[in-house]
Amino acid sequence: MTVGTHARRPRTHVTGAASSAVRPVLEAPRSPARVLAAFSTGVYLEVRSDVEPSVIALITGAATRLPNSVLLAAGLPHVTVGDEGWVGDGCVQLGRLSLRAHRWWDPAPPLGPVDPLRLEQAAPRLTVGSPGLAGNDAVDLLAGSCARGWLLGVMTAAEQLVGLGPGLTPSGDDVLAGLLVTLRHLGAGTGTERAVWLADWLAATVTYDARTRTTPISATLLHCAARGEASPEVIAVLRGLAGRQALEPAVRRLHRLGHTSGSDLAQGIAIGLSSVLALGGPA
């Protein structure tokens, strides 16, 4: 009879760069985590924790830097859906991999002061493409209500849109995320208090029961968007609108995201932009 002599598999210590949005969950006491999805460029890990974002994305350089992601300096671990790991005490442990952040980036970099006139001129150059919910009544209601600052309409539309559409990040969530981030940043940049106020209410509405209304990944991204956190592609378009970088290339890069994600986010940004301009007009 042989006694099992399984060699203990050594841990591979890996470093990376993380969005500062995931710092709270990474620095919280250790909690169990589970692989929700695994792709060639990213692994989504759901952490059993009340801290948001509760889903973090481990990604390679080729992937979109979602606001809840940790960019690895090495290759992704070989894992499958359902694999268990740990997150917390400054570390992600998954399979043989032990990951620590050696750099933090800001997923909601301040835009600084923004000239509303410039926004107005840039607005026609923001192309929306073909969003998944083109012509949807709830989207139209959302756009109309935002522009008028009509809170009840905004909340009604948002209720209908959370989780609407197929895929990991349903189109409805992407529209809302694009809108939230835009209201926050352009609202703050132009000093449009009504837009920021609207963002606060909308954020509270969509995050209230997002965890039960949509996919865990999408719910996490809505939580991020509620705080103004987004991927660099979204931030770049906002910077482009504000005249801080070239707009057209940024819009093209945004449209390349996902199946309809880029267009859905662009639709949300467009709604937010119109609202900021409308709400910031002469009172």
Add this chain to the structure above:
Amino acid sequence: MSGGTGDVVMGDVVMVRTGIYHDSVALMRVSKALTELPGTEVAIVAMATELNLALARDLRFDLPAAGPADLLVAIRGHDVETATRELDRQLAALSSSRTQAAAEQPPLTTRSAARRPADVVLVSVPGEHAFAEALDAVQSGLPVMVFSDGVSVEREVLLKRLADERDVLVMGPDCGTAVIAGVGLGFANVLRPGPVGLVAASGTGAQQVTSLLDLAGTGVSHVLGVGGRDLSAEVGGLSTVRALRMLDDDPATELIVLVSKPPAPEAARAVGEVVASLRTPVVSALLGEGDLTEATEQALRALGRSVPEWPAWPGWSGKAVTGTVRGVYSGGTLCAEARLIVGRGEFVDYGDDAYTLGRAHPMIDPALRLEALAKAAPGDVVLMDVVLGHAADPDPAASFAHAIARCPATVVVALVGTEGDPQDLHRQAAALREAGASVFTSNAHAARHARDLT
């Protein structure tokens, strides 16, 4: 097989093959391969042009009629059969096409590397060669950090003037620390993103300020190093002025901290004028006009944030203090700050050029400072810095713990680092404390503690 030289051993093979074409270079290679066989004296494998036929005739081969479209083979040697087999092998190899992906040429100069997309250049080649690489960066329109020291002040001025023309920033020479949007270059700490931007003529000074800010929960937008000589009369603050303007234009920066030794009057005037013109408030941390910890506290108050108790792990060594304070430093600015605060004793900056010639920086290689610890006399107080962060010793506590424990003097450590640093601030503090040292995250506090012991 035809012909023969009459020699019993030697033999000639002459063949004409039709319908085979290879370029002359390919065939010369085959000839060469055959000629190199031990049993071959001469081999000609060539298209039967007049020139090649004449060559073969000169070698007294007996040739049949052949034209330029034919392949002529003429081999002489004592083992022509091997040569013939090799010929067939070589010709077959020629026919099978080979395509290989050529490896990319790695860039050999910064100029060449800058043909690819890039945003910053980090130069750390030996000082006498650093100018060329830095110049390439500036001329490619890229900001550059020159970690190397030993660049003459004339070249520094030239570089910075050119950088002004190209609208890019030159950090350095002799710039040890920079952080750009969270990316630490050289010796830098792992910092959270936030509203404070630094312009620093001192690397360790910047590390002290940013580490304390981070411990206070306040992040940093960018740390722009300018090099220790930037605020001299010769350089006149060229990079400082540019860096201040860049941070002023950066929406993420709400407050600027300027870290430097007191500048030369000319540079001070130029910088002062620019500071007055900025929209962003500036806190100056000029050594001698206050310490770095005070400047950090001033910055926090300017942001309307509260100033925490700076983490410290003071201990009681039980050793009597009868002697003097010995500063055993790796950071020049930290050393100068401590010397000013203590006001007496012996201070050595082991990061000075005099000590780094031919060896690694003391933040990486502890050897010289280990010697200094061993040499300390009973009754002395050793005041030393341990700087954490990127590129520094991966476990300095492990390097020093033994020496501290055995050191007959009382040891006080200024531990400069953040909770996010790869070395783990708390683990380092615990290990140093365990070894018997008093540990302070503020260098100024460590220095005052040492002063008060004596």
Add this chain to the structure above:
Amino acid sequence: MITVGAGLLQEALEAQAVATTPVEWRPPLPGTADALARVLADPRRTAANERAVARLTSARPHLVGVRRASEVLDLDGRTFLHAGPPVDWERASGPMRGALIGATLLEGYAHDEDGARSLLESGGVRLEPCHGRRTVGPMAGVVSPSMWMFEVRDAEHGGLAYCSLNEGLGKVLRYGAYGPEVLDRLRWMDRVLGPVLSAAIALTGPIDLRALIAQALQMGDELHNRNRAATSLLLRELAPAVVDAAPERAAEVLRFVNGNDHFFLNAGMAAGKVSTDAARDVPGSSLVVAMARNGTDFGVQVSGLGDRWFTGPAGVPDGLYLGAYGPADANPDIGDSTITETSGLGGFAMAAAPAIVRFVGGEVSDAIAATRSMYEITLAEHPVYQIPGLGFRGTPVGIDVTLVARTGLLPVVNTGIAGRVAGTGQVGAGLVNPPAEAFTRALAALADSV
């Protein structure tokens, strides 16, 4: 982020998941650090190099005529031109001496070989480098008054340059052969080929060599050791005019041109010469405007340093040999044909010519690597000369002596190999490394000029 220097700092960036482009830095050529620093700090350098290389790459060489050397080059008082930097009979190598003897006999300055030798030994013929007279010559590059020359004009900047007509392969004057068949061929060229081509080009008008070279590159020539496509293209331009100009001589002229894949080389060299001459004399420029060998020395000239030559010993090419010849039969590197490399062709365009890559020792990938490496020491990519296999990237053009010193990378030169004994002719072809000191001496002189 580009990193150059300490690996530790680059690793720290990688640990932060920062994409880095590490420079494979190495110290500059020994003894050049000081001169490099002074030359790099010369405030004129950047603009001077931009101007010089822009003139080099914007030149538009056109073949405008075929004319007798005596008409266009002032060769009175028994002057011969030769390849490379200056050399006298004393130091001349076998093939150079052979070619000089042949030219002396051809011009009738002596009646036999012994007479020619003693005339040359006694300095009875003045020897000057081709390069000083707007001329280039392949291999020995000997030009004597009666020879016919391609005349190439730069339609952009108006310069003129000359190169002799190519005699073909085998025993030829440029490889130092001077037997009766060599002289007979030269006399036929003098009597028939020159006048017929001259008349033909008068009919065609200027032929755009820049366009022709660009096409040939895309047809697998690198324009130094392979000129098959370029020769065919030139022949296509010339053939009807040759028939019109001299119907009774057309067949022999066309057969001669057609029988020599390198016929275009000389026209291409004149194109290179007129282009690099356009880049001369820009004060402060470190651009190489000539690389040339005389069989003894390898010399370079630099835009910012006028007509001064900087030399080192010519190396023996490493290559493949004809017939039973071997390295022992080879003469050190010789000829002005390195004007092709100087103007961004030849070895620099190896990737365009997979058919000849075996000179480099093997594979297509080696040729691509050779061309790619030359981007490290050149100032520009040619706007018109492009390499299909590299995604139509322009060829590397404009050698900068500071980049040669910094990288230690020497220009890749394709070349024919001459026999070391006068009269032997060509013994092979291959690659040769220029001597580094030619470049470091030029650099030192640039430093002194700052």
